[in-house]
Amino acid sequence: MAQVERPLSPHLQVYKPQLTSVLSILHRITGVGLGVGTLLLAWWLVSAAYGPDHFEVSQAFIASWFGRLLLFGFTYSLFYHLCNGIRHLFWDAGWGFELKAAYSSGWLVVIASIGLTVASWIAGYASGGAL
Amino acid sequence: MSHRTPAGRVHGLGSAQHGVDHWWGQRLTALALVPLVIWFCISLVGLVGADHATFTKWLSTPGRAVTMLLLILATFYHMKLGLQVVIEDYVHSRGWNITLLVLNSFACVLLGTASAFAVIKVALGG
Ligand code: HEM
Numbered sequence: 001m002a003q004v005e006r007p008l009s010p011h012l013q014v015y016k017p018q019l020t021s022v023l024s025i026l027h028r029i030t031g032v033g034l035g036v037g038t039l040l041l042a043w044w045l046v047s048a049a050y051g052p053d054h055f056e057v058s059q060a061f062i063a064s065w066f067g068r069l070l071l072f073g074f075t076y077s078l079f080y081h082l083c084n085g086i087r088h089l090f091w092d093a094g095w096g097f098e099l100k101a102a103y104s105s106g107w108l109v110v111i112a113s114i115g116l117t118v119a120s121w122i123a124g125y126a127s128g129g130a131l
Numbered sequence: 132m133s134h135r136t137p138a139g140r141v142h143g144l145g146s147a148q149h150g151v152d153h154w155w156g157q158r159l160t161a162l163a164l165v166p167l168v169i170w171f172c173i174s175l176v177g178l179v180g181a182d183h184a185t186f187t188k189w190l191s192t193p194g195r196a197v198t199m200l201l202l203i204l205a206t207f208y209h210m211k212l213g214l215q216v217v218i219e220d221y222v223h224s225r226g227w228n229i230t231l232l233v234l235n236s237f238a239c240v241l242l243g244t245a246s247a248f249a250v251i252k253v254a255l256g257g
Contacts, residue, residue, distance in 0.1 A: 028217060031210075031213050031214075031217070032214065032217060034210070035210050035213075035214055038206060038207070038210060038242060039242070041206075041246065042242045042245055042246045042249075045245075045246045045249040045250060045253075046245055046246070046249045048183065048186055048187070048190075048249060048253050049248070049249035049250075049252040049253050051183070052182070052183035052184075055182075055183040055186065056182075056183070059180070059181075059182075063180070075172070078168060078172070082164075082165065082168055082169075085161050085164075085165075086165065088161070089158065089161060089162065092158060120172055120176060123176045124175075124176045124179045125179075127176055127177055127179060
């Protein structure tokens with residue numbers, strides 16, 4: 001590897017956090033968090049393949065307080081990453097780069113992700129009840 | 132005036148053209164995941180607290196089984212590409228960098244294959 005002095009990112013700690021920068025790092029954090037969540041997804045599916053006894057164990061874990069906490073984090077991460085991911089795809093298509101647009105779409109993502117998370121949990125409790 | 136040869140100048144700096152594939156892969160899987168994830172969340176809400184028999188019955192229609200397989204394929208491929216970038220950004224020691232990149236690939240393929248097999252087995256009757 002050639003040793004060249006490349007420009008480095010500025011020191012984040014001297015910058016005031018802004019909506020745009022916070023949402024940006026949240027996309028990465030939720031992406032990694034969802035990766036942890038897929039472990040749970042894989043376990044859940046594999047346990048179903050092993051039969052009712054195993055499925056009961058994973059279902060009981062998910063229904064425990066710790067399981068619910070994980071699931072809540074997973075659903076919020078998923079909705080945040082989904083909404084902000086769509087924002088990314090619009091940028092990739094060349095739309096929404098103006099500062100004002102970046103802020104409005106950012107606030108939209110914040111509101112939509114919280115709204116969708118709350119709505120899905122209300123729907124979950126209303127429909128199944130058991131969780 | 133530089134005395135370095137042109138080959139010396141580009142060595143280790145140039146693009147191998149793999150970036151475009153990675154970029155496209157991340158975007159295509161993201162696009163595919165939008166409807167898949169929405170479908171999955173709505174389905175999960177209906178399955179809350181379901182027992183094994185209910186879950187098996189739910190998954191055994193071809194449409195749902197295939198959609199689940201697509202979701203698994205897109206998710207684990209997207210995750211492999213995404214985590215790769217995170218590792219490349221933060222892990223600078225060459226040994227750790229390569230170790231983690233290999234582990235990431237293996238883990239994503241392993242989890243994806245196990246999940247896909249589980250779906251097929253359950254869908255075909257446990
Ligand atoms: C369980 C499912 C998912 C997992 C595990 C996951 C994981 C990740 C990870 C680890 C990254 C890399 C983050 C970074 O480089 O900072 C990423 C990036 C990305 N994800 Fe996801 N993701 C998932 C679902 C989705 C969905 C549903 C969308 C919908 C649009 C999406 C859109 C994106 C986009 C556009 C990027 C690229 C962002 C960039 O250029 O920095 N992802 N994802």
